[in-house]
Amino acid sequence: MQLSDILKANAVKSISSCTSKKRLFHDLGELAETSYGLSATSVIEALMERENLGPTGVGQGIALPHARMPEAKDVFGLFLRLEKPLDFDAVDRQPVDLVFALIAPENAGVDHLKALALVSRTLRNTSICAKLRANQEANTLHTILTAVESTQAA
Structure with a gap:
């Protein structure tokens, strides 16, 4: 599995x-609806339910917000770069400016975990994060995220 998948x-x-985590989930829901055809409301509710855990x-x-949904046919990702960091109750109490959400089918099992591990590994790379923070253009952000796999494969 690769991020481009x-x-x-x-x-x-x-x-x-x-301005808030709730607003962020709303933005993610709208992005899921336009990009993958899922109900924005369902995505928002699933992400908020998982976040409450x-x-x-x-x-x-x-x-790395994530959720399982019966409507999802495959594991898919959404990425947001926030120009103004947001309090997210992170483990290190630092505000968040890079958000990679994953949505998976309810029965995704191992594929969901593999995707979560892949995203986590990618975003642990400080040079990738620095590049993401230095760019605002969506196409450039996508290229930074998906270019990692071609350099790792070489």
Whole structure:
């Protein structure tokens, strides 16, 4: 599995202003609806339900919200770069500016975990995060995220 398998170019966005975690989930829901055809409301509810189990802010300014949904046919990703970092109750108490959300079918099992591990590994790379933070253009952000696999394969 590679990021290009789960992240469409039109599922990547830079947002100038996001005032709350709830608003962020709303933005992710709208992005899922336009990029993957899922109900924005269903995505928002699934992400909020999972977040209520425990915050998905993993530290270093990164959040990995994720959820399983019966409507999802495959594992897919959504990426948001926030120009203004947002309090996300992260483990290191630092605000979040890079958000990679994953949506998976309810029965995804191992594929969901593999995708989560792939995203986590990618965003642990400080040079990738620095490039993501230095760029605002959605196409450039997508290229940065998906170019990793071609350099690792070489």
